[in-house]
Amino acid sequence: MKKPEIRTDWYRAHSTAMLYGLSIGHQASTRQPNMNMFFFILRRLGIALPTLFIIVTASFFLMHSAPGGPFDAEANLEPEVLENVIAAYNLDKPLLTQYWLYLRSAARGDFGPSLVYKDFTATELIAVGLPVSIKLGLTAMLVALLLGGICGIVAALRKNRLIDHLVMALAMTGIALPTFVIAPILSLVFGLYLRLLPIAGWNDGAPANMVLPVIALALPQIAIIARLMRGGMLEVMNSQFVRTARAKGLNESRVVIHHVLKSAVIPLIGYLGPAVAGIMTGSLIVEMIFNLPGVGQYFVQGALNRDYPLVMGIVIIYASSIILLNLLADFVYGLLDPRVRRSYG
Amino acid sequence: MRTVVNCKNLNVRFRTDDSLLPAVSDLSFSLNAGECLGVVGESGSGKSQTFLAMLGLLADNGAATGSVTFHHQELLHAPRKTLDTLRGNKLAMVFQDSLSALTPTMRIGDQLAEVLVRHKGLSKAQARSKVLAMLEIVSIPDADHRYNSYPFEMSGGMRQRVMIALAMLCSPEVLIADEPTTALDVTVQAQVLRLLDGLKRHTDTSIVLITHDLAVVAGLCDRIMIMYAGRAVEFGSVRQIFENPKHPYTMGLLRSVPGMASDPDIDLPAIPGQPPNLEDLPDGCSFAARCAYAMERCTVERPELYRMNNNRQSACHLEDIS
Numbered sequence: 001m002k003k004p005e006i007r008t009d010w011y012r013a014h015s016t017a018m019l020y021g022l023s024i025g026h027q028a029s030t031r032q033p034n035m036n037m038f039f040f041i042l043r044r045l046g047i048a049l050p051t052l053f054i055i056v057t058a059s060f061f062l063m064h065s066a067p068g069g070p071f072d073a074e075a076n077l078e079p080e081v082l083e084n085v086i087a088a089y090n091l092d093k094p095l096l097t098q099y100w101l102y103l104r105s106a107a108r109g110d111f112g113p114s115l116v117y118k119d120f121t122a123t124e125l126i127a128v129g130l131p132v133s134i135k136l137g138l139t140a141m142l143v144a145l146l147l148g149g150i151c152g153i154v155a156a157l158r159k160n161r162l163i164d165h166l167v168m169a170l171a172m173t174g175i176a177l178p179t180f181v182i183a184p185i186l187s188l189v190f191g192l193y194l195r196l197l198p199i200a201g202w203n204d205g206a207p208a209n210m211v212l213p214v215i216a217l218a219l220p221q222i223a224i225i226a227r228l229m230r231g232g233m234l235e236v237m238n239s240q241f242v243r244t245a246r247a248k249g250l251n252e253s254r255v256v257i258h259h260v261l262k263s264a265v266i267p268l269i270g271y272l273g274p275a276v277a278g279i280m281t282g283s284l285i286v287e288m289i290f291n292l293p294g295v296g297q298y299f300v301q302g303a304l305n306r307d308y309p310l311v312m313g314i315v316i317i318y319a320s321s322i323i324l325l326n327l328l329a330d331f332v333y334g335l336l337d338p339r340v341r342r343s344y345g
Numbered sequence: 346m347r348t349v350v351n352c353k354n355l356n357v358r359f360r361t362d363d364s365l366l367p368a369v370s371d372l373s374f375s376l377n378a379g380e381c382l383g384v385v386g387e388s389g390s391g392k393s394q395t396f397l398a399m400l401g402l403l404a405d406n407g408a409a410t411g412s413v414t415f416h417h418q419e420l421l422h423a424p425r426k427t428l429d430t431l432r433g434n435k436l437a438m439v440f441q442d443s444l445s446a447l448t449p450t451m452r453i454g455d456q457l458a459e460v461l462v463r464h465k466g467l468s469k470a471q472a473r474s475k476v477l478a479m480l481e482i483v484s485i486p487d488a489d490h491r492y493n494s495y496p497f498e499m500s501g502g503m504r505q506r507v508m509i510a511l512a513m514l515c516s517p518e519v520l521i522a523d524e525p526t527t528a529l530d531v532t533v534q535a536q537v538l539r540l541l542d543g544l545k546r547h548t549d550t551s552i553v554l555i556t557h558d559l560a561v562v563a564g565l566c567d568r569i570m571i572m573y574a575g576r577a578v579e580f581g582s583v584r585q586i587f588e589n590p591k592h593p594y595t596m597g598l599l600r601s602v603p604g605m606a607s608d609p610d611i612d613l614p615a616i617p618g619q620p621p622n623l624e625d626l627p628d629g630c631s632f633a634a635r636c637a638y639a640m641e642r643c644t645v646e647r648p649e650l651y652r653m654n655n656n657r658q659s660a661c662h663l664e665d666i667s
Contacts (some may be wrong), residue, residue, distance in 0.1 A: 042529075143594055159612065238404075239442065240445040240446045241445060241446055241447055241449065243397075243402055243440070243446070244440055244446045244447065244448070244450065244511075246402060246432070247400060247402055247433060247438045247440075248432065248433035248439070248459070248460050248463065248511070249428075249429045249430065249431065249432040249433035249462060249463055249464060250429070250433075251425070251426075251429055251462070252425070254427050254459075258448075258451065258459070259448045259450075259451065262450040262451075263448075263449065263450055274657065305605040327601065336450065337449070337450060338449070338450060338495040338497070339449070339495070339497050
């Protein structure tokens with residue numbers, strides 16, 4: 001009897017789509033665009049808001065349960081003055097009241113005044129740092145996707161040859177080495193010893209200043225993306241439709257570009273959300289090491305100084321962008337896989 | 346008659362972790378212009394691998410030796426460029442499982458059109474109109490709309506007809522249909538077979554029909570090759586095979602075909618036992634263990650293909666005696 005064939009290549013996309021509550025109709029009608037897309041967005045937003053709420057709540061109580069307060073570093077402060085300051089920021093009220101007050105103002109989009117950077121609101125500080133972090137993060141993300149993708153494709157096409165082993169060995173190293181090790185080494189080697197690039201500093205985002213931070217940030221992602229891409233490629237290259245494409249007399253580059261790539265990047269899409277999260281958290285460390293004026297700096301300083309509103313504001317911004325980008329990743333699924341697309345309109 | 350494909354001493358081996366699997370052994374046959382050759386055997390008899398080897402489409406761990414020529418041009422180990430000019434153009438293949446054999450992320454029409462762009466040098470617009478015409482020929486309703494469908498949006502029968510359209514686009518000299526009707530329900534099977542029959546009648550294309558279904562072969566083919574455990578065991582015309590099978594395996598196959606008149610209360614006679622493990626083939630005849638006529642000689646000496654009158658061949662020691 002014929003062995004039942006397990007089409008592993010589609011299982012992954014399928015199961016991921018199912019996870020997000022999509023149904024993949026095998027005989028979906030092609031004629032009538034339906035309202036599924038609308039409900040899909042609605043459903044995802046319905047999950048996103050409670051998620052954000054839980055994150056905010058957890059961060060709030062974790063922050064406040066850490067010992068110390070925002071004004072401990074201020075030496076020689078008169079006790080009466082300190083009391084007044086604490087009262088001014090409502091820090092003398094019960095924690096639950098503070099929580100309620102914070103939620104109320106945050107819901108209006110007001111993250112409150114920074115407790116350490118006087119005369120600035122948390123929103124203002126984030127607005128100063130965010131462009132730097134976004135530029136850094138986006139560049140790192142693009143570099144990671146491009147380099148990781150290319151490395152993975154090349155490794156898959158030269159499977160078990162020298163270049164494949166080389167790429168995979170490098171990828172293993174990239175995954176194993178944490179950013180806080182890579183970043184100082186890069187700075188040391190290329191900045192201090194070889195004097196090719198600036199050791200640190202932002203310099204208004206000059207390309208030379210961005211090279212090392214971007215590499216440090218992208219390296220672990222390049223490694224993971226290369227491995228995912230290679231795996232996706234190898235899986236698809238063995239599928240029957242690739243045999244059909246070859247049987248049509250297409251040359252290998254056309255087979256790869258038109259018939260393999262689209263399916264092969266699907267495992268990668270599921271990783272986009274985690275990759276963005278990885279780059280965002282990585283940038284906290286990278287911004288500190290390279291002394292870049294991004295949100296990460298403020299976050300670390302804010303956390304050390306117990307600048308509650310600043311840290312909470314950054315947490316909310318980071319959490320919502322990760323949630324949003326995960327949503328985006330699901331739409332990219334739809335772009336690549338017609339089965340997912342047709343299932344939500 | 347003009348020979349189009351000539352296969353001589355073809356061997357196909359698959360490297361597995363601990364052994365070399367002989368999928369096809371010492372196979373020789375020829376295919377004439379305009380004829381329909383039925384290749385019959387059970388799963389694992391090497392019928393598909395024979396033709397995949399011919400098109401250079403074996404899996405990575407497979408290797409072919411021997412010779413397969415197309416108009417005296419050697420196909421085995423031909424450079425990829427040579428193969429690419431023939432595949433999809435002069436030599437086309439219809440694959441079995443149309444859902445996994447079509448690219449899931451590409452519109453049906455584009456998958457067809459790229460063949461014409463590749464081989465006939467047509468522009469995209471020219472290719473589109475030819476593809477639409479071909480979709481009409483294989484009776485795809487509403488071809489204009491179906492052009493933009495994805496494979497998963499079509500029924501199995503429709504997809505299989507698309508596969509056949511794909512193979513027919515460049516009017517190939519040889520069309521290999523690998524189990525084109527398996528997994529289709531009976532009425533759809535009939536549609537697909539009618540399509541192949543039309544192709545046979547109206548064009549000069551030679552058709553190879555790979556199947557395990559003797560009924561399918563009976564209606565369509567001129568000659569039949571029966572394969573067992575990687576070897577051809579019997580050759581003959583459809584009439585010869587059905588009226589006077591020579592090889593005991595063929596006899597067994599014919600007996601196990603249910604007919605309209607079969608008594609549902611009586612079990613169909615089946616060939617006892619299982620096909621041999623390819624990793625551990627016996628020295629003698631591969632079929633001996635299941636054969637009602639097996640003699641001592643059969644277990645020690647492998648029967649060669651004995652040639653008989655009327656182009657018949659059978660790999661059985663019985664022919665040596667008679």
